[in-house]
Amino acid sequence: MRPRHHIRDELLAAYATGDLAEGWSLPVATHLALCPECRARLARFEAAAGDMLETIEPAEASVESSWQEIRQRLAEAGSPTSRPKPKTETTRGDYVLPAPLRNYVGADADELKWKALGRGAYQVLVPTGDEETSVRLLRIPAGKPVPEHGHGGRELTLVLSGSFSDVTGRYGRGDLEDADEDLEHQPIAGDEEDCICLAVTDAPLRFKSRLLRFVQPMLGI
Amino acid sequence: MTEDPEDMSRLIAAVARAQDVSAFERLFRHFGPRVKAYMMRHTGNHQTAEELMQETMMLVWNKATLFDPDKGNASTWIFTIARNTFISAYRKQNRPEFDPNDPAFVPDDIAPADVEFQNRQEADLVHAALKDLPEEQRELVQRSFFGDVSHSDLAEEFGLPLGTVKSRIRMAIAKLRKSLGER
Numbered sequence: 233m234r235p236r237h238h239i240r241d242e243l244l245a246a247y248a249t250g251d252l253a254e255g256w257s258l259p260v261a262t263h264l265a266l267c268p269e270c271r272a273r274l275a276r277f278e279a280a281a282g283d284m285l286e287t288i289e290p291a292e293a294s295v296e297s298s299w300q301e302i303r304q305r306l307a308e309a310g311s312p313t314s315r316p317k318p319k320t321e322t323t324r325g326d327y328v329l330p331a332p333l334r335n336y337v338g339a340d341a342d343e344l345k346w347k348a349l350g351r352g353a354y355q356v357l358v359p360t361g362d363e364e365t366s367v368r369l370l371r372i373p374a375g376k377p378v379p380e381h382g383h384g385g386r387e388l389t390l391v392l393s394g395s396f397s398d399v400t401g402r403y404g405r406g407d408l409e410d411a412d413e414d415l416e417h418q419p420i421a422g423d424e425e426d427c428i429c430l431a432v433t434d435a436p437l438r439f440k441s442r443l444l445r446f447v448q449p450m451l452g453i
Numbered sequence: 454m455t456e457d458p459e460d461m462s463r464l465i466a467a468v469a470r471a472q473d474v475s476a477f478e479r480l481f482r483h484f485g486p487r488v489k490a491y492m493m494r495h496t497g498n499h500q501t502a503e504e505l506m507q508e509t510m511m512l513v514w515n516k517a518t519l520f521d522p523d524k525g526n527a528s529t530w531i532f533t534i535a536r537n538t539f540i541s542a543y544r545k546q547n548r549p550e551f552d553p554n555d556p557a558f559v560p561d562d563i564a565p566a567d568v569e570f571q572n573r574q575e576a577d578l579v580h581a582a583l584k585d586l587p588e589e590q591r592e593l594v595q596r597s598f599f600g601d602v603s604h605s606d607l608a609e610e611f612g613l614p615l616g617t618v619k620s621r622i623r624m625a626i627a628k629l630r631k632s633l634g635e636r
Contacts (some may be wrong), residue, residue: 234559250495250536254546265551268561275525279576281536282529284595285582291502298489299481302510306474309511316515325556332549334557360589361546402551406559419507 235267242411243388244270250278253366258358259408260391261431266406305437328393328428329344336360337369341392341428344369352376358430367432370419372396376435385434387411389419394427396420403429459526462608469517477514484528485510488535495498495539509535523569526576590625593618 239247239260246252247260264271327334328341336358337344346354352373360367372378374394388410389396395404398417405407411417421427461483467476488509492502512534519532540548553555561568569575583591589611596607604622 250540251549254549258549261551263551265555265557266559268559270537270567271551271561272575276574276575276579278533279525279529279579280583281527282576282597283580285484285487285491286528287530287583287591287595288490291489292486294485294503295482298485298507299478302507303474303478303486305507305511306477306514325554327557330557331552331555334488334555336549338495381604418473 233404234269235263235404235408237401237403237407237409238267239263239270239410240410244273244307246272247275249281253361253362253364254360255367255390255432255434256386258336258360258367259388261434262330262333262392262430263390263406263408265332272450333392333430341369341371346371353378365432365434367430370427370429370431371418372427372429374421374426375423376421378419378421385413388430388432390430392428392430394425395422396427396429397422407427458528462522463511465517465520465530466522466526468514469520475558480513480527481510482601484513484531489533490531491535492543493540496543501543505535505538505542509538521569523566523573526574529576586625590621591620594625 233372238333243260247257252260329337334340338354344356344358349355349370353376355372356369358367361434368388369392372376372394378396388408389403390409391403391405391407393405395402396419397403398409399414399421400409400411400417402422404422459479464473464476464480467473468480485506489502489506491507491534493499494501496505513531514564516534520526520527525528537548540546554562583594586594593607593611604618605615607613608618609616613621
């Protein structure tokens with residue numbers, strides 16, 4: 233089934249123009265792998281960006297000396313090097329984690345070293361090159377709630393298997409939830425199977441329970 | 454200097470086919486200063502912008518054989534190369550991207566050639582829609598689209614109240630979306 237919760241315009245535009253940090257870009261790119269509709273929207277944003285490159289006020293001042301330098305580099309570099317990759321037949325498979333996410337963690341979901349978070353939940357931290365986000369895979373047991381929390385900032389959650397529901401709706405494979413500091417929610421995993429999702433935050437979650445707030449730094453969430 | 458997008462695509466093809474330096478020079482004289490302006494907005498530093506621009510244009514030379522005019526026009530292709538160069542060389546980050554050859558990739562319902570045709574048509578629509586915007590709105594959208602300045606800086610520069618800047622950008626985007634037939 234195709235995703236029903238998509239990437240917001242603002243987020244997709246930032247991904248298209250290169251203004252989105254790596255951590256946020258990961259669920260966006262992974263949703264795109266599962267969603268032809270958003271790929272078409274991305275193509276439109278990129279066309280708009282290309283168009284704006286045409287109408288930008290050009291920095292002409294040093295074009296002459298730039299060209300001389302480039303011509304020198306061309307002479308040294310020789311012929312263009314890239315060749316189109318031969319088209320390979322792809323077999324469709326049933327990986328839980330699509331690329332690019334699978335490349336980030338190095339294996340599919342069942343081969344990862346999951347760390348216990350308590351109450352049957354597990355996580356795998358996902359390293360990225362930016363410092364403003366923290367990125368993790370979460371596995372929530374079927375039918376169980378994720379502790380109710382608000383957000384210090386934004387939280388993007390991409391479902392990869394199973395589902396969860398909260399006040400804003402039901403989220404299944406490929407669905408992206410985009411939560412900001414105004415949302416307090418208590419996501420509950422669907423009964424059918426454990427819910428595996430990719431969660432990206434830019435600030436520690438604010439749990440309602442004092443106990444959870446206390447242990448939060450130790451859990452690293 | 455205005456250049457016809459079709460011509461620009463042909464110039465890239467000439468670079469790919471015959472390593473045509475004079476074709477590349479025309480590409481460079483058109484796109485180099487634009488890419489540099491884009492890099493200026495992101496880095497605020499002339500020398501860094503110059504280096505990133507030269508890096509981008511060298512990639513245009515080296516990757517010319519990968520350009521497929523059916524998939525989009527020259528400016529979109531060069532924009533994506535500039536963007537990726539900015540992310541990897543300046544921000545030192547990876548850009549996660551979907552991989553159509555991944556086994557878990559969900560392909561389009563329609564044939565790739567039709568998708569490409571649609572994309573080309575939509576590029577024309579985007580172009581027309583942007584051209585249709587009033588001058589000031591277009592400028593505001595362009596400036597905020599490339600993420601170089603905050604809305605409050607724009608407000609100061611245009612001598613407009615912040616609320617006005619925000620609502621004009623919103624109006625412009627709503628207008629764009631309407632002419633693109635988006636949700």
